[in-house]
Amino acid sequence: MSGIFSSHYSLRPVLPHSASASAVYSKRACLAGAAAILAFASQVHAxxxxxxxxxxxxxxxxxxxxxxxxxxxxxxxxxxxxxxxxxxxxxxxxxxxxxxxxxxxxxxxxxxxxxxxxxxxxxx
Missing domain, CATH: 2.40.128.200 (C-type lysozyme inhibitor)
Known part of the structure; x- marks a missing residue:
């Protein structure tokens, strides 16, 4: 397998040297948290x-x-x-x-x- 995936057939992307895995996962966590807040806010009284x-x-x-x-x-x-x-x-x-x-x-x-x-x- 070639491209952004490693040759060990992993489904995890190989990150460029300038990006850190923790930064990517932190952004995902923030986006997930924001989505949860917006979903909850739409259920409350206006x-x-x-x-x-x-x-x-x-x-x-x-x-x-x-x-x-x-x-x-x-x-x-x-x-x-x-x-x-x-x-x-x-x-x-x-x-x-x-x-x-x-x-x-x-x-x-x-x-x-x-x-x-x-x-x-x-x-x-």
Missing amino acids: TEARYACSGGAKLTARFSPPSMETGTVALTFETGETITLPQAMSADGGRYADEGVEFWIKGKNATLTRDGDSETCSTK
Whole structure:
């Protein structure tokens, strides 16, 4: 066998004198690590924001990635309670609503309504 492979029929390439095997394998490891990070990042929620509300509620809103067919927001309150709301029709801002709970955002502010009681929320 000739060319870049050794005459011992090895599948390992013969490296030029100027290249070191550790440098080649280090580059491969870096590329593999970067690919893993990118694959993981595409699976997480696109956006996360923390809000403090006028009625005392503190929550984290995790918005679904834009690639999802239907949008959702997962509201996790300081108490540990989590409510997931589907995106609803809105002429202005982002509105998420379901069964007595509505979370309506516009810019850095939002209105949280639960069972008819509303409070104004702002990002931290």
